[in-house]
Amino acid sequence: MSLTDSGRKAVSAYEVVHASREFRTLRRRFVSYVTPVTFAFIGWYFIFVVVAAFAPGFMRIQVVGSINIGLCFGALQFVSTFAITLAYSRWARRNLDPASARIRQRLERGRQP
Numbered sequence: 001m002s003l004t005d006s007g008r009k010a011v012s013a014y015e016v017v018h019a020s021r022e023f024r025t026l027r028r029r030f031v032s033y034v035t036p037v038t039f040a041f042i043g044w045y046f047i048f049v050v051v052a053a054f055a056p057g058f059m060r061i062q063v064v065g066s067i068n069i070g071l072c073f074g075a076l077q078f079v080s081t082f083a084i085t086l087a088y089s090r091w092a093r094r095n096l097d098p099a100s101a102r103i104r105q106r107l108e109r110g111r112q113p
Contacts, residue, residue: 013107013110014107017103017106023103026096026100026103033088033091033095037084037087048073051073052070052073059073
């Protein structure tokens with residue numbers, strides 16, 4: 001399917017959607033959530049690595065039995081990954097899915113957004 005742009009060149013419906021205000025808004029919402037969360041997670045990961053490299057004595061401190069702080073920090077990496085995934089899923093369901101569904105419906109019907 002293609003739409004014409006003043007008869008000069010054929011423009012696909014996907015290009016029209018990509019250029020639409022609604023798509024730009026959707027993309028801005030996505031980036032405004034994902035960017036800070038990504039930087040926070042990477043920062044948290046590097047703190048773990050730096051502490052493990054430069055403060056091994058701290059990481060060896062026993063918490064319970066043979067479980068030490070380093071092992072707890074490592075496990076928290078997995079916990080934070082799952083928490084971020086769950087939070088993003090909920091956020092996207094509320095903030096991205098309705099707008100993307102409208103864009104998809106218009107695209108499937110062949111209408112411009």
